[in-house]
Amino acid sequence: MISTALFLPERKHLRILSKTTSTNDAAKRWARDGARDGAVVVADCQTAGRGRSDRSWHSPPGLNLYISYIIRSSLQFLRLAPILGVVAVREAIQTQLPAACKPVIKWPNDILVHGAKIAGILIEIETQPDPFCIVGIGINVNADICQLPPAPRTRASSLRIESGRIMDRNVVLASVVEQLDNHRQRLALGGSGLLEAFTSHCISLGKQVRVNIPGHDPFLATACGLDHQGRLLVQDHENRCIPIIAADVDFI
Ligand code: BTN
Secondary structure (H helix, E strand, O other), X not given: OOOOOOOOOOOOOEEEEEEEOOHHHHHHHHHHOOOOOOOEEEEEEEOOOEOHHHOEOOOOOOOOEEEEEEEEOOHHHHOOHHHHHHHHXXXXXXXXXXXXXXXXXXXXXXXXEOOEEXXXXXXXXXXXOOOXXXXXXXXXXXXXXXXXXXXXXXXXXXXXXXXXXXXXXXXXXXXXXXXXXHHHHHHOOOOOOHHHHHHOOEOOOOOEEEEEOOOOOOEEEEEEEEOOOOOEEEEXXXXXXXXXXXXXXXXO
């Protein structure tokens, strides 16, 4: 049995739940009730964990991490929250893996190791009355191959599979929260360095991609950069540069 109880020593603004529908829902309710900047919700399992584009996020007990982190800031800075979340989680994962395993970013919010998805991030923002953002993070920690969901889009993996050893979820949790805290301080100063940290590990750039924007026909393009808000810039076959904000971008 791998499972140990979740804990995060000395964290004041923290809720640890044994089960919830989605930590993002629990964090949203808490934020509406006044939870402070940097508050954390973590659950052992989720009954309705969700990912981007209305996909579900497989959330069995005792194996993985389901974390929601609350950020309070102006809307101008919250636009960088997706970048912050991905950069922080990538760095935390890097600290848990052997140096030869290089976690990379697939725009907008996937962390891959050896081409397989280890973690995903779901950002949800509320603007009224005071803006806040929930950075929802799912990390496959100790799931074995047979415990991973079927992966119609991207092959899934876990820290255990990539490192060859069972991990302490609480060590991974502490590392993720530490990186989020560090980068949250930088957000208040304008997010300096975040875009650079993202682009330097982003494997989408320079690739031929298929862009699927909800409600539009998919089109082929080349991913060529990020703008200052973290939107992906793609160049279509007529050499138009198009900023992409909410889309699935698949390699071809
Ligand atoms: C994705 O890859 O599409 C994003 C997955 C995000 C999953 C996490 S698990 C914690 C938080 N609660 C949720 O319901 N979703 C996020």
